[in-house]
Amino acid sequence: MSELEKLREILFAKEKQTLENIRERTETPSTRTRDVAEVLPGAIGLSHRKDPQLVKALREPVRESFEYAVDKNPRAFADALFPVIGPAIRKSIAESMKALVQSMNNTMEYSLSPKGFKWRIEASRAGIPLGEYILRKTLVYRIEQVYLINRERGLMVGHVQNESAVAQDADAVSAMFTAIQDFVSDSFSPDHRQLLETADIGEFTVWVLHGPYSMMACVIRGEPPRGVRDELAEILERINLQYGEALEDFTGDSDSVEGVEDLLGECLLLEQLASGEDSKKSAISPPLLIVLLLVGAALAWWAYSSFQERQRLQAFRQAVADTPGLVATELASDGRVINMRGLADPLADDLEQVMQRAGVGEVAVAADMAPFQSLDAEIILRRARQGLKPPAGVEFSMRGDTLVASGRAGAEWREQFLSRAPLIAGVASADASATFVRDEELLRQARMALQPPAGVVLGVEDQILSIAGTAPQRWIDAVPEGLESVDSFADIDDSALVPSELAALDRIVSQLDGRTFYFASGASLLDSRNTALQSAAIQLQEGFALAELIGRTLDVQIMGFADGVGSLESNREVMRLRAEALKRGFVAAGIEADRISTAIAALPDNPVVDESMRKAELRLELRPAVPTP
Amino acid sequence: MTRISRKVCIIGDFAVGKTSTVTRFVNNVFSEKYLTTVGVKIDTKDLELVDGRSLRMVIWDIAGSDRFSSAEFAYMRGAQGYLLVVDGTRKETLASALALRAAVEERYGALPFVLLLNKYDLVDEWSVSDAEIEALNKQGVLVLCTSAMTGKCVEKAFRDLAKSLTGVSAA
Structure with missing residues (x-):
């Protein structure tokens, strides 16, 4: 290493190391990625705040990414849209229906009415479609236009309007409105701070709502209720919440307030339709209501009639089913007449009774019934009553297929x-x-x-009443009447019942018949004080009374006899005299003379003298009562 | 499409031709009676920019007078540029205009503007010298000689102002 290099090493070792680090960071992809990841969120935020370039740059890649993602996995987007799309569709349908009903109402209400003709003429003059004119006339209020205006510059931030609204140049209007706002404020507000909030222009009302940096001017047709202002204020608040910064810094670029018009559009949804003089609009107009009511009434009448018809038919069907001896095989109603086919027992109730029970008196019944014999218990009973004619007090009933008779009945029946x-x-x-x-x-x-009196014995055997013994005729006569309160007897046997009067009479007859009264030889006189005669006379008197009481006839004859001494003639004479003498004795004793007849006994041709024949005899015979002619 | 709007004022002395200069080139929304009643009249001017955006200039035509009242100044509030109109046949209107400019700048800061020397069709009566125009140009003031009668340079004035307002030339 040269001196120079050593020197460089000494002087720049630290910088060299730093450079080395930088080179490594810039040339190693993973390190670079990490570095970028650290600053990327901040960089994006900063860039977005600074200018819209980032958005522009990202627009296409994001769009393509979105398209790719939708193409690859549409299900995820469908799922994401699901909660949104339903309400949106429902709202859309509801709005369409509302518009349709409103249109129908308006058409029905105004197309033929005098008011309708008047409006038709006025709409024609004004060059406005009739529907639009009617809508204008029938609105209580409708928000036609909404301007969101930057207060500082008077620049329009956003503007929405109804389709039917006639709008000027919205930017110019916004600016002019701001100028007028300032003009009014400067001219009429002492401290120049009060702001114009409401303006009335003919059928329009302009409401101005003021936010921190902007004002919202709403052009309203008609007279809105006060509460609407609160709803508008709420929308303005939301706009400020969402776009506050953009509104503050608004310089006229629409990008910064993108979407604000969607929010403004909510204002346009506020509207209310008029209903005549009422502010509360019924959902349906009076003519349509009348038509609907008529249709409804017709339907109700039809439904009621059908118901009644069904009820009547059902009631009749039930009544027929409940009527013994009637079987309906076909039963139908055409509203006025009930047609019936089936079987009817001759003993069944007639149809009028059935209809009365069913309560279908006003409906005619056309019946085609074939006769048959019903085995219904009630009909069997009727048949039995008709055929067997039970006596009073006897009732019939059915036990299974057995006819049961109960009550009092004679053995014969x-x-x-x-x-x-x-x-x-x-x-x-x-x-x-x-x-x-x-x-x-x-x-x-x-x-x-x-x-029964003493001497009478009653007995019942096998339902047969036997009455035996003696009893006064009066009691005997009262027996039938007395038995009326007693259950029927199979028979009454009174053969052994004898009236007590007859018994006494028989006794008298047996005592007196053949009673002999003796005379002296040749005599025909009888001592009137004869006690035997007196006693016999008393018994005879009693006998006559008893015979009369029991309706019998007591014949009394006195037979005269002679002893045979003398001639036949003289004997006969003596016989007659002796019989007459005895009769006179009885008459003298109180017996009526015509109650006693006299007779003489037959004499043999050669009579033998017999002293015991100096007599007269009583002959008594009891005859049955002579029937009265 | 991106839509931008800018508030632009037209100011100048009384009878320098502010209204008549622009009236043929803008969307006249309101009648001139606003000028005498409210003191301002709003027009709009649409221009397409070379970057594809559309610009709408909202033009506040402020009633002219020798001196701006406070109310008229109030109309200038928020303006993003202005057209300063001078009657080329009346030299004193140039001084007034420059005074107005100074007042505006004092109140609202420096704003882009174009100075229009109007009534150029009356060139015989022209009273503003080329030297004065040159001097203004040197100050960086964009000066255009316009004619409300012929329409000369009016459109250009708007286009120049648009470029100043947006930094982008009009298409």
């Missing part, structure tokens, strides 16, 4: 019932057990009802 009931359609067997009453119960009932 019961026999008929048991034999004829199974012949009735639907009845397989008959049961009359419920029509029987036990003998003991019947006897008890009979005793209670008849109160």
Whole structure:
């Protein structure tokens, strides 16, 4: 190493090392990458703040990267867009529908009305399409234009307007508005600080909202409610929040406030439609409402009629189903007439009753019914009642296919019932057990009802009432009436029942018949004080009374006899006299003369003298009552 | 497309032809009565720049008077350039214009401007000497002789001012 090199080594060793480090850093890619990575975020931020060149430079690469990414992996972008695209579409559809309804409303409301014709003429004069004119007339308010103006320079920062709005040169208007703002402030504000906030020009209102560096002038058609100003202020606040720095430094470059017009556009969405004199607009105009109401009423009437028809048909169907003996195979309604085909038992209720039960009185029923025999229990019962004619107090019921009779019935009817009931359609067997009453119960009932006197014995066997013994005729006569309150008997046997009066009469007849009264020889006189005669007369009197009481006839004859001494003639005469004498005795004792007849006994041709024949005899015969002609 | 706008004022003495000079070359939005009522009238002038951007000059035509009132000065606030108009047949208007320039610069700082020596069509009555123009040029003032009647150099004045405002020539 030369001296010079040594000297250089001594003097520049440190710098050499530094140079070496720098060379290594600049030539080694990984080191360079690390270095750039450290400063890149800061460099991008600084460059972006300084001027828009970075954005311009990155625009194309970013666009291409984006396209590449979408091309390679569209799913990721679809997923990312999904939450956004739904609401956007819904909002778009809602807006379209709103516009459509509004258009329909306006057309319906104004196309044929006097007001509509007036507006048509006015729109024609003004050279404005009718729809637009109607919209203007029917708006309570609508924000037509919004200017965002830089206050310092009067330069327009952004401007949006409705499609229908007629706008001047927005930059010129912004500047002029600023000038006027200053002019008004200078002219009318004592301290030149108050700012113009509202201006009314014909049908327009201009609202000016002031931010720190800009003002937002909203040109509004109509009269907006106060609350709208708050909504506009809120939008201005958001603009200031997002673009505050750009607004402060605004020199007229639109790049710095890119997107501000989207925010301004939100102002245009604020609008309200008028509804006649009301500020609250109903969603549907009156004519359309009337049409809709008419359509609705027609639909409601139709629906109600159909419903009623269905209800009626259903009610009738149910009533038919509930009616024994009716079967509907087809049932349909054409609104006025219910058409029915089916089967009907002759004993079933007629259709008018069915309709009455169904409550379909106003509807006619056209029925084509074929006859049949129903096996419905109710119809079987009707058939049984018709055919068996049960006595009062007997009820029929069905137990399965057995016809059951219950109540009081005579044995004869019961026999008929048991034999004829199974012949009735639907009845397989008959049961009359419920029509029987036990003998003991019947006897008890009979005793209670008849109160039989002593000497009368009641008995019931196999439902047959037997009455035996003697009883006064009056009691016997009252028996049928007394049994009316007692359950029916199969039969009543009163053959052994004898009236007590008849018994007494028989006794008298047996005692008096053949009673002999003796006379002296040849005598025909009887002692009137004869006690036997007196006693017999009393018995006869009693006999006549008893016979009359029981409706019998008591024949009394006195037969005269003779002892055979003397001639036949004389004997006969004695016989007659003796019979007459005895009759006179009885008449004298109180017997009516015509109640007693007299007769003489037959004499043999050669009579034998017999002293015991000096007599007269009573002959009594009880005859049944002579029927009254 | 990038759109830029700039606030430009036209100032000068009374009756130097401020309004009539520019009126043929701009978008007249408002009537001249604003000048007498509000004291200012706004026009716009669109120019395409060579870099593809479009420039809209918002021109504040401020009612002229011998001396700016405070209100008129207020209209100058925020201006990014101006056209200083002088009546070439009235020499005193040049002095007034320079005084106005000084006042503006004092209040708002140095702004790009173009000085228009107007009524060049009345060259017989011309009272501003070439030496004076030369002197102004030497001061770096861009001076153009214009004619509202013929339209001479008016468009150029706008184009020159546009270049001063944006640093980019008009296409």
